[in-house]
Amino acid sequence: MSETYFQVVVRYQVKPEETETVLGLLGEMAAATRMEEANISYEFFQGVEDPAQIVILERYTDAAGFAAHREYEHIERIGAAQIIPRLERRTIQTFEVTADA
Numbered sequence: 001m002s003e004t005y006f007q008v009v010v011r012y013q014v015k016p017e018e019t020e021t022v023l024g025l026l027g028e029m030a031a032a033t034r035m036e037e038a039n040i041s042y043e044f045f046q047g048v049e050d051p052a053q054i055v056i057l058e059r060y061t062d063a064a065g066f067a068a069h070r071e072y073e074h075i076e077r078i079g080a081a082q083i084i085p086r087l088e089r090r091t092i093q094t095f096e097v098t099a100d101a
Contacts, residue, residue, distance in 0.1 A: 005040055006063050007095040010056040018086035019052050025083050026054070032074040033058070038065025052088075066094065 014022045026044045033042040040059040047053035060066045069075065084090065 003100075004062070004096065004098045006060040006066050007097050008056075008058040008060070008066060009093045009095070010058070011091045012054040012056070012083075013088040013090075014052045014054060015086055015088055016052045019046075019054075022054065022083055022086050025078055026056070029074060029078045029083070032072070032078070033069065036065075036069055036072060038062070038068055063094070063096070 012022065023044075023046065030042045030044060033039050038061045040061060042056070042058050044054055044056045047055075058066070058069075060069065
């Protein structure tokens with residue numbers, strides 16, 4: 001039996017003086033996102049070689065679930081208003097995945 005889900009990979013390069021603040025905000029974002037109906041998982045990782053590099057792995061039931069995620073109030077309140085201004089750059093990649101269960 002196959003399981004299908006929507007994988008999102010986000011890469012942040014944080015302004016060095018903002019790294020600890022962004023990590024704290026991501027903790028809040030993770031907690032809120034994990035409560036979303038279509039969210040399967042939300043994890044973030046700090047780079048070892050470059051501590052200002054953060055990778056976020058998000059998994060949703062489908063593309064519509066990710067689209068719904070972008071409409072939640074915590075995306076504007078935490079992500080757009082507080083995290084994005086603290087970044088040097090950001091990339092987002094999306095993948096549809098079929099995995100054998």
